[in-house]
Amino acid sequence: MAVYLHDIPLAEAQRRIREALQSAGLWGVLGKETLPISEALVGRVTAEPIWARLSSPHYHSAAMDGFAIRAEDTAGAMPTAPITLLVSSQAAYVDTGDVLPQWANAVVPIEQVEALNSAGQPADDPRHPYMIRLRAALTPWSHVRPMGEDIVATQLVLPAGHVLRAVDLGAIAACGHTEVTVTRKPRVAIIPTGDELIPIGQPVKPGDIIEFNSLVLAAQVTTWGGEPIRFPITPDEEELILEQVQEAARESDLILLNAGSSAGSEDFSARVIERLGELLFHGVAVRPGHPVIFGILSRPGAPPGDKVPIFGVPGYPVSAALTGEIFIEPLLALWTGRSPAQPEEIEAILTRKITSPAGDEDYVRVVVGEVGGRVVAAPLARGAGVITSLVRADGILVIPSGVQGIEAGEKVRVRLYTSSRNLNRTLFAIGSHDMSLDLLAQFLAERGLRLVSANVGSLGGLVALRRGEAHLAGSHLLDPETGIYNIRYVQQYLPNEKVMIVRWVEREQGLIVQSGNPKGIRGLEDLTRPDVTFVNRQRGAGTRVLLDYHLGRLGINPEVIRGYQQEEYTHLAVAAAVASGRADCGLGVTAAAKALDLDFIPLFQEAYDLIILCKYAEEERIRAVFDLMADSRFRHAVAQLPGYDVGQMGVIVQTC
């Protein structure tokens, strides 16, 4: 089969993997091992059916404390016609769980007999009387726990392919086993490569990329039942990489060769695989993660038929992690004899339009929540390097290769990472970013609630509320005519809803400048200087509205401001731009400047409110926010942020 250096469809890639593994005799359980039952077996998979060796119980036992008797000896006993049995010839005391004597076939509970001495009086020790008197007959096998009540020897206790749980270990021990034969853990070698990579813990300088894909892949492998072996970083030299791969191929069942992110790195992987074995594909039409490579090597020093599969894993973190989910998890499931993970799926309404290049299966990370009884999915950042998109994701929306995009408002199917039962514990705060929302997220997490915030600016937040995509929106939109925040915009954008406006914080806004203020910036007028570069906020952001308002008052034409077109979406991103030298200044809040050790020129005080639809105001997750607004520990934490005033936090600006 020819290997073209272009992306093949995912289904074709999976077919080639299956065929190659089938030819190599690797399409099934890899192997098994027999372990003592006391080893850590939870999560391991039975390799063989488990048939009972013993019955459980394995003997007839007394089910109560009392006297073992022959039921026939009690025939005819009645309250008016009691029967007396002699102990040690017709009756014997037994505790619960004791072996039933061979001659006995029933137990009379001690409460149902009169224990008498030889004189017919109550015995000194009721468990060792001379005789017992009964006033009711017993049927055979009364109060006896018969052998095999639970398990009968030879019956099937657990099938093969069963993932062991704690209670299973009890049943296995109960029926006489001391060992369990389970599928063995595949050994997976993980080889990171790349000149720019540094190991975790090494001090970081520009140009260094912290190598953590091997950590993530190793943790994935462990989660999915394998045994990872992490190799140290190999530089981008083909002979060194080949050496490492050969070393790995001696002892491993699978090799994950992780390329760096530079273009050349991937080519090394492909060439090494071609030199050591057979390259079966180079590039799959999935995004992110298309530069994934697959081949089959011969195991060094072993008979020719002994093969080792190898994946070239892409360098970008999201690509690497998704390669794990798409290709490695099903393979480890197959090799350990369990079913592949089947994520829960849910139907949701897409909040924002997504475009998707033709020809690729697009794995879009989304957050999912429930707003007003509808399930909505909001896409996260698409970049292959944005590992927080996997951390924040509630699930994956797979856009098939024929589809070029999905419109906002359309129904989509999401493969969940979380459980759908968590959806009502998620609060969607969509609107203007504020650093206090990170604190809110922390405090809500203590209450088992999750805050998902999307930074689309104040206006974007009002629109999201109107479209039923958020529970609340943060907003600080100044009405230039009245100098009042938010009320007019709420009326304008949410005319048909009853809306509550609650004061959250009052914050200082000003110019964030480099440490030491090298350009001597003092106010908005300095933005017109040719030697000053500005970085702006996006249209619709309250900070942008604030800027434009004051520029208007000062008679400054935005076109003369260098960098006015450069837009960032959060205060911290503006600060980051200034800190990196990309810009000399930007308008933002004090806390953002202080967070990155920048200087700050305070200019304005503004109100930042939470906009809440009245129909959600009584939901538990919203009430939790109100509780926190009154919580002194929370208010104190927010007040610690520089430039923040919580004096009005919780004041209702507009009631329902």
Next chain:
Amino acid sequence: MAVYLHDIPLAEAQRRIREALQSAGLWGVLGKETLPISEALVGRVTAEPIWARLSSPHYHSAAMDGFAIRAEDTAGAMPTAPITLLVSSQAAYVDTGDVLPQWANAVVPIEQVEALNSAGQPADDPRHPYMIRLRAALTPWSHVRPMGEDIVATQLVLPAGHVLRAVDLGAIAACGHTEVTVTRKPRVAIIPTGDELIPIGQPVKPGDIIEFNSLVLAAQVTTWGGEPIRFPITPDEEELILEQVQEAARESDLILLNAGSSAGSEDFSARVIERLGELLFHGVAVRPGHPVIFGILSRPGAPPGDKVPIFGVPGYPVSAALTGEIFIEPLLALWTGRSPAQPEEIEAILTRKITSPAGDEDYVRVVVGEVGGRVVAAPLARGAGVITSLVRADGILVIPSGVQGIEAGEKVRVRLYTSSRNLNRTLFAIGSHDMSLDLLAQFLAERGLRLVSANVGSLGGLVALRRGEAHLAGSHLLDPETGIYNIRYVQQYLPNEKVMIVRWVEREQGLIVQSGNPKGIRGLEDLTRPDVTFVNRQRGAGTRVLLDYHLGRLGINPEVIRGYQQEEYTHLAVAAAVASGRADCGLGVTAAAKALDLDFIPLFQEAYDLIILCKYAEEERIRAVFDLMADSRFRHAVAQLPGYDVGQMGVIVQTC
């Protein structure tokens, strides 16, 4: 607070636990530890919020292979008016991921430039030309991956109380951390006690009880985030038990003192706790598992406020495991800072009436499946010693203490152990037991399907089919008038359904007798002998019908048969009764006799069919059974069972 030796309600028990732990300062996260990120951290819980130390990326990098330039230098470039830039003064080659030079603010991809030598001709090495020619202008920050695109230093990456996954470890490493502070694992001492207990692996004699509760509890503790310490078995001697508990109390966070099943064992636990600390309850109104005990001890050799909670765990396996789920899991969740497990719940229709003693919360184990679009729940064996009820259970139905029973057909809520997505992979085979059904279960498991079989006898199976509680029923009901199996009964019990009857096997039935046939039994006539004890099958069983038919033909009055009233529900249970000496003989199949090394007197040949409702016949799980009936490997396996003939397996006796 007085401790009465009677059961308290579960809510009261939970309240006493909470108060005691709050007083002891143990109602919250127990402690934390800081571990290197490369340790096995998946599943651990963050003890503190994680704020980014570094931005990621932490420098501006080239997003493409190309040339770093100043965007301003390209102003005005057009296809008809190209601009030329000199390399090493106005342009520098960069690979993807390289640091953007300080003077640059954009990257032009290599495909978009002409790389030229000093003579204006194509350069030898396109990455090291003398100059580059562009035909389009670039905006600032084109093809640059800016610092902080993913994570900005100081932002919240993960809150406290987050259960770590593989991708989280990547984000934590990406933002500059080398360690993670997680909640520490509670140390849980597990102390089994009881004279009758033997460790796993020791040869078993009657009266011995294999000690496996400590194995199950330890596996539960590990699953729930704790670190178990299993003690060896302690005999039923109060001073020895007290010594072990004191030893455990030195170093553990929690002690699980597992009583044996004899009545005295539990009293030792209570007395030891009273002597070493404070006993807070002894008995909770839950079934199974009511003899659970709780107390608080002082840690030996530590300041007086340093306390250790202790549970007395009941001896019966189901009670012990349920004590774990009810009391231990939520406590370990609290101590490790995660939310307690919230099982998925589902509404189901109860198939059989359940009685429940007033005053107890009853935890009834059930199997759950989907039959004909309805979700049904069938209760499993109720005994506290029947650990297979926990192995087989799909979930728990909790009957509140006020309720004394639930009728068949009522809607109930089940807390699932499995996922509701597995329900359509479960096949309910309710009816006559046959040993080949164990083989069917095994082969179906290979196909990811689960067979749940309930042994209610042939007639019970037809009734279950009629009531929509089963997908298929095994039946071998002989019509005495025609000598034909099943058809008449199907007509009688399922008059309103279209029913398919498929021949499964033909089996030999006869008398199962003890090895060596000491009573010299030769046929049914011997059942009338006073020295011969019989064990019967339950009414409605095909074997019972067979027996009664032949007794009738022989003119034998059942009343003269000793043991005719003794009923068992499966062939193996009949064989077990004979093997144990409880009976001299019973009617059953060859395979049951051979399984327990008993002798067998063959008497009759009978047909055993599968009864299938036509409306389910096309479902995947039923088709799988048909596939197996044609599968040579399966047919061969069944044919190996002694007394089984598969010649007619799969023959349609009655079509749809």
